[in-house]
Amino acid sequence: FHSNIDLKRLLGCLFCCNLSFLYLVVSEDKAAQSLLNKLIRNNLVNTTNQVEVLQKDPNSPLYSVKSFEELRLKPQLLKGVYGMGFNRPSKIQETALPMMLAEPPQNLIAQSQSGTGKTAAFVLAMLSHVDPNNKYPQCLCVSPTYELALQTGKVIEQMGKYYPEVKLVYAIRGNKLQRGMKLQEQIVIGTPGTMLDWCSKFRFIDPKKIKVFVLDEADVMIATQGHQDQSIRIQRMLPKNCQMLLFSATFEESVWNFAQRIVPDPNIIKLKREEETLDTIKQYYVLCNSKEEKFQALSNIYGAITIAQAMIFCHTRKTAGWLAGELSREGHQVALLSGEMQVEQRAAVIERFRDGKEKVLVTTNVCARGIDVEQVSVVINFDLPVDKDGNPDNETYLHRIGRTGRFGKRGLAINMVDSKMSMNILHRIQDHFNKKIEKLDTDDLDEIEKIAS
Numbered sequence: 001f002h003s004n005i006d007l008k009r010l011l012g013c014l015f016c017c018n019l020s021f022l023y024l025v026v027s028e029d030k031a032a033q034s035l036l037n038k039l040i041r042n043n044l045v046n047t048t049n050q051v052e053v054l055q056k057d058p059n060s061p062l063y064s065v066k067s068f069e070e071l072r073l074k075p076q077l078l079k080g081v082y083g084m085g086f087n088r089p090s091k092i093q094e095t096a097l098p099m100m101l102a103e104p105p106q107n108l109i110a111q112s113q114s115g116t117g118k119t120a121a122f123v124l125a126m127l128s129h130v131d132p133n134n135k136y137p138q139c140l141c142v143s144p145t146y147e148l149a150l151q152t153g154k155v156i157e158q159m160g161k162y163y164p165e166v167k168l169v170y171a172i173r174g175n176k177l178q179r180g181m182k183l184q185e186q187i188v189i190g191t192p193g194t195m196l197d198w199c200s201k202f203r204f205i206d207p208k209k210i211k212v213f214v215l216d217e218a219d220v221m222i223a224t225q226g227h228q229d230q231s232i233r234i235q236r237m238l239p240k241n242c243q244m245l246l247f248s249a250t251f252e253e254s255v256w257n258f259a260q261r262i263v264p265d266p267n268i269i270k271l272k273r274e275e276e277t278l279d280t281i282k283q284y285y286v287l288c289n290s291k292e293e294k295f296q297a298l299s300n301i302y303g304a305i306t307i308a309q310a311m312i313f314c315h316t317r318k319t320a321g322w323l324a325g326e327l328s329r330e331g332h333q334v335a336l337l338s339g340e341m342q343v344e345q346r347a348a349v350i351e352r353f354r355d356g357k358e359k360v361l362v363t364t365n366v367c368a369r370g371i372d373v374e375q376v377s378v379v380i381n382f383d384l385p386v387d388k389d390g391n392p393d394n395e396t397y398l399h400r401i402g403r404t405g406r407f408g409k410r411g412l413a414i415n416m417v418d419s420k421m422s423m424n425i426l427h428r429i430q431d432h433f434n435k436k437i438e439k440l441d442t443d444d445l446d447e448i449e450k451i452a453s
């Protein structure tokens, strides 16, 4: 089942004049990124921001809860929640859960970054609303890919551990059912195409009996051609009083337009992402003439200061592979994150690095975009981040080395410059952030030692 992301990317390159191929590659990347984040995250992201709430009816009181008890959950579900190690609702759950569990049910559009507790919230809502005595589907949840659906399914299974009467089925390609059968499971989770077929073409599901409809990862969903229309067609088959819930990590205009078509009369909850800043980061650049010289500079740095954990970014897979080899030969414990790896393999590499089993992580841009490895104190741009036109990619630069304000530890960033062009990129990055990037002479041990103090 695991989609071979790299084969598709390769095909995308071969047919790069064919836009639809390119489209596929981009959307696969988004889904892969999202899956990767899910696989490596095992706790909530910290946030100091407040949720913004826009109520459908501004006059109705706004409830928020500080404990799961206040939600009057079924005892089996409360046990399930505590069994997962949750002590109290996350920021977004504080407001989203009372809305989702209210009677009559309310519709909701919620946006917050990955890892803030959205999945756990809607899973709890689905489990609370089903009637296990009714042996037919009552909740539908659509996800952009099979793998993402599976992850949500796992959360349903964990949270519903003490509520075994509630059953779950996956509406995914490859799960072939006998014609004419009717599903008995109360929750159906799957991808839009198969879900639509099961509701209309095969009628395994009676859409008129659905009480809760969840659309997860709306931003990833609309990046895949066809998913948007399929989702809307499913939504149109559902009864008027069905609760509609939509979740997204980002909220650009296209997502918002889609959300409004899926969710009528919504309450809206938004949680701003924690801003990243370069304020607590010391930034340096090193002048070199070749990749061998860059490696030598790196060795000198390693020789002069103790680096607990470093992340090194390269532009191409080839450079990353070469550098990882050179570093290993010098006796470093190196992890390599490369594009040809499957998402699960990538997650395993990042987890080992997180656990401190490896001290250096060498990676290409594509692989590490959007991944937070908070404890890394040194980031090395072996190649500076540029976009496809060769312009500085300021956003990636900030994301790689920036820290989120209050939680941020001090950090060190070293940029390797090996040509006039990369010097120009460096200057533009420096101007963009209006923060000086100091020159570092890596042949001068004393100077290197100073940067660590």
Ligand SMILES: Nc1ncnc2c1ncn2[C@@H]1O[C@H](COP(=O)(O)OP(=O)(O)OP(=O)(O)O)[C@@H](O)[C@H]1O
Binding pocket: 034, 037, 038, 041, 042, 043, 044, 045, 084, 085, 086, 087, 088, 089, 090, 093, 112, 113, 114, 115, 116, 117, 118, 119, 120, 121
């Ligand atoms: N109230 C809570 N207390 C402690 N941990 C929680 C709580 N809610 C969720 N988590 C955990 O935090 C992590 C992120 O939660 P969740 O997957 O629900 O977030 P998300 O916003 O849906 O992110 P993603 O889209 O990446 O899955 C998970 O490991 C989850 O088990």
